[in-house]
Amino acid sequence: MLLAEQALNGLQYGMMLFLMAAGLTLVFGVMGLINLAHGSLYMIGAFACAAVAAATGSFWLGMAASLAAAAAAGAVVEMAVIRRLYARDHLDQVLATFALILFFSEGTRWVFGSFPLYLTLPSALSGAVTLPGGLQYPVFRLVIIAVGAAVALGLWLLITRTRLGIRIRAGEADREMIGALGVDIARLYTIVFALGAALAGLAGALVGSIQSVQVGMGEPVLILAFVVIVIGGIGSVKGALVGALLVGMTDTLGKALLPGLLATVMDPSSANTIGSALASMMIYILMAVILIARPQGLYGARA
Amino acid sequence: MTALLQIDRLTASYGSVQALFDLSLTLEEGQVVALMGRNGMGKTTTIRCITRLLPATGGSLRLAGQDVTRLSAPRVAQLGVGLVPEGRRCFAPLTVAENLLVAARPGPWDTARVCALFPRLAERMTQVARTLSGGEQQMLAIGRALMTNPRLLILDEATEGLAPVVRQEIWRGVRQLKADGLSILLVDKSLKEIATVADSAVIVERGATVWTGGIDGLTPELTDRYLGV
Amino acid sequence: MHEPILELTGLRKSFGALVATDDVSLTLRPGEIHALIGPNGAGKSTLIRQITGEIRPDQGSIRFEGQVIDGLDAAARARLGLARSFQVSSVIPDFTVLQNVMLAVAGASGNAFGLLRPALSDHRLTEPAAFHIEQAGLSGRAGVKAAELAHGERRKLEIAMALALRPRAFLLDEPMAGMGLEGGRQLTAILSDLRTEAPILLVEHDMDAVFALADRISVLVYGRIIATGTVDEIRANPEVRRSYLGEAA
Amino acid sequence: MRRDMTINLVIFGLLVATAIGAHLMGEGFTVTLATKAAIFGLAGVGLNLALGYGGLVSFGHAAFFGIGGYVTGIFASHAASGQPILTLPFTLAGSNEMLGIWPMAMVAAGLAALVIGALSLRTTGVYFIMVTLAFAQMLFYFAISWPRYGGEDGLSFYVRNTFPGLNTFDPIQYFAICATLLGLALLFTAVVTQSRFGLALQAARQNSQRTVAVGIRPYGIRLTAFVLSGMIVGLAGALYADLNRFVSPAMLSWHMSGEIMVFVILGGVGRLCGPVAGAAIFILLEHLLGGVSDYWQALLGLLLLAIVLFAPGGLIGIVTGSRRHA
């Protein structure tokens, strides 16, 4: 029973990670942009949701606001900053988006103050339900699984099945050439970047609802999102999904099982500390092992 | 009647290095014009200006009477300019089919017709362009430009790296396109073939037009002087 | 006849269902230019890449100067004296012409690890490099960055780098491509002289150059060699005319 | 070439002049800031060898910085407590001699770089970025949860280690030590990048296929650069530990890797003195803006953004007007 619940938790955590990484899959995986400010867009989504939900009393309006605010921020960032960097070294993107993190974090703190905000779930989504088999599970976590799956499917269709997806990938390969063929890649990139930002914002609002909405909440997300995408192989939605689930499972099961396993060979107290130390290193060990064995990620094509 | 493409006294630079000094060229609807000159004289640069990949620093570019000197590259392409660039520049991570589809616009040219022109491509539809052989990539670049169904096709060394049979196939294709009423601007090193399709020729030397005239006017003296033949 | 410098036996390489080279055997003898022609996608570049060690054949073996080199990696083969040029120019863009060629000299010397001695003033590098730049017809351009060279000059730089490896055999993949009429003729002259230095395996679609240069020609179609012979034999071969030459002969 | 040399001398000279000037005016803290700039500059110079010249974008150099720091901290704390660090397989006593600690820090960082590099160099591009990050994160979490040397709280050792003939606690004397080491590292980088090895390293960055085709294996070249780079960064970590008399897992965190990388990019990738200029400007801005408003980081962000957008090639690029030299 515990194991079943932990497996479900792993799945759920994986889906949550996928949601966090979904926007980055577009921007980084497909457009090839190293966007360190992804976590900031995630934070903007969460703050917008919390602020609007607090002002209007409606979680749903908050959701809509998170999409709109993050997409708008994304579009502005793309047009004001990122657009000038396509022709440059990737490293300039690193510096520029690092600068954006500083700006957005402190800007958010300036607007919303230093204290965490409050985001409450509508009653339809709160509480727990009893699953077949008698397992009690929070409704909202099931919602996250569902939204994650829907986003995955949508992204996959968008990238592999639509002309838009082909064009973005072409734009990443040779931006000048796709323009010369009559595709307005600049506008397309703005749209896709904004879409990626909106997804980040959505994740921020959803995940923020059960975590905390505060300045700095985006930073761990940033690293995890990159980990997930890179494990899966850059540019592959399927890879990101598998990567997310793998990381989710590893992390959850690592935390749940390692201390117990170690306790069989050492005293419980050090098993606890060592076990949880190992558990926190687990996803990085996973990433290193995968990339050393498969240098282009699980589903990556590019060398 | 206004010419399809009218270039007047065009100048352009790469950074601080000027590459075009005074380039003029006229291409009438339905014509095939050859752009000729030695290596490094400015042929590709001219084409980059026409397709708005390189900003002109002076002079004017008109497409069917419309001033396009300040338009964006996609706008010019949408007006009906199809480009087969120097060096192929296929989208490496995309498959052959995706490369063909990526910028396709409606018209007589579709995947089926391109495949009929290049059967080799039909066999390799799901292969990513990166792993195609050099010649296959060249075919793909031509097919990709045709798929945009242009009014004006620009071929910059489009036969480079192609096997002789295929090259002949391409020239046949070019004659066919011309017969269909398509206008073509081309750069190629095969004088013999150019002579059979081009209506007129423009010779560039150090970024300036030094000779313009009907293809019959291209005398051995001229080719010796400007092309080193 | 002399012992062949390079001897391929039964090379086979497939990509999925596609057999890119199928049981290819071929020799390169001292002093000759051996042209390899064939339709696009026939497997010519794939064959070159197997010889240089960039990809591993599925089957077959390569002997170079009597030694089986199947187990060596690309860098080791280059150091043994197998020099190649690329179908699409592949040089170090931010290096000057001189630095590019010096790199090749350093590579050939087998000592790329000198940490402390300044390379740019090391005459053991600069002197041979200057010589090969001259030899390839690039004198006067030594200080220009490779990225700023005209297309034809960059092809010559490829040749200069190949020369600098002081190779025992050249593998040239479409050196004429993009050269223009005049440049093509100059290169033809260079290659013609080069064969005395080391034999050349020449992949080329420019039939004027091939017919002018080749001592022997092999024709590769769908990964198989369908004919090997002199220029006249190949020109006369109806199968080759049909599948490759068309009216060009 | 000559112009680049002048710029390098000016940057280094400015740093030294700032410190001496501040010392004469009794501004002890400005000397400390200059010392910090020298140390982070040194770390940047180390990273630049891998990142700028070798194209190895490591997001894990904090690992080497932190290892250098922890070696210093561990030696110093054992010297204070008098207990040996190791008894098996051999006895290793603590020490508070900088001259003894530095080689240890460099060797430890170099060994770590050898292992991490050997594995990470199987990958390229973004994958390389992430694998190096992964290794650094493992060390980070290890340090946090390893109670022996303070865990997340870190390890304080109260007094600086000693250097023969100098009072390391005097800000200007400690600056002199750090600046000298920075100068040596710059000299070393200059020599190495002009050597055959440097030629091969830069060639491998730009065109690996071509480098192989002239008979050079990029792997060994890159690994060597990575290890040298890690050792320099390890030394910087040792100096930083002594500057603060304190080490903590924060030295191993990805923020630290990112910050070192920012110094390099800000100053100008692949420029000899770029990282020094980058670190100095960053620290200066941080210091000046800190007084302006509570939200100074937002201002810092805007300024950095302006630099990226309007100064391709980093700070040094502004002066030379070009992106980078070969």
Added chain:
Amino acid sequence: EGVKVGMITTLSGGGAGLGVDTRDGFLLALKQAGDAGAAVELVIEDDQQKPDIAVQIADKMIQSDNVDVLTGIVWSNLAMAVVPAAVAQNRFYLSTNAAPSALAGAGCHPKYFSVSYQNDNLHEAAGAYASEAGIGKIFIMAPNYPAGQDSLAGFKRFFKGEVVNEVYTQVGQTDYAAEIAQIRASGADAVFFFLPGGMGIAFMKQYAESGVGLPLVGPAFSFSQDILPAVGDAALGVKNTAQWSKDLDNAANKAFVEGFQAEYGRLPSLYAAQAYDTANLLLSAMAKADVADADAFAGALNAAEFDSVRGKFRFGPNRHPIQDIYIREVVKEGDVLTNRIIGVAMTDRGDAYADQCQN
């Protein structure tokens, strides 16, 4: 001849809320003290929650600003980096919050005073309360770092029942589904947890959604006034331990709470209260001794003759407080979530390390 005080605290980044409250509480006390407060020259710097930055600021304050007293650090790891060096250079350090065990026992110092507590105190009180409340089996949880390890050790020191499971989470962890599943399966009667900052917010919300419903006990940090609004109703009814609460009935506290609300328009947090007390302690010492006379000043501080918002307050032998620790419950006053004292968990509690302090 006033006193020059350097305040190092976190004013930017994610942890800025705690630093802002620390600063504001301190400033309020100075302001309310009028002229006496004006004699304190205060330099405030932002440590960005980075230990190395904190050390450098401390160096600056000591070398350039020549401060007499340092204060303000929120986080234990920063305190560990700064305090030993500062007191070694003959400055006083008055802690407004962080008080790691390493500085309470063998590492204590005559110039180092903790005005807040010893880090273990609130956890110990939680343990004592849990025993008293008759909780037989408990599940305990903290992040895997020294403060977390101290926390669980502190809890167990006074808990008499059975610890059914002891779990260390990751520092900075935001998802607690796995731990909640373990809680559900553990068969415990209650849960003790120490998860400061965002970690606590996330855990509380997720716990409330999970339907597990076992009572929660914890130290005040996750129920401090700055955090409660973010946790939301999920916190309602949770028991937590603190040495202060805004409803403590004494004149000093009344003046503080009202003053704070008037000045800043929000309710004060624990951190603000501790900083307020620190400032008042400092002022009381200034009234009695000259800071130049270090021994006399230390004695004046040690006497702790000031009106603490906690009511009674005195220092133990290691210059850490001996004080009552209360048990509070999270309640709603109108629309605002806040804490109410429901009992005393420990009376006159010192700390476990005092007898190791020789200095």
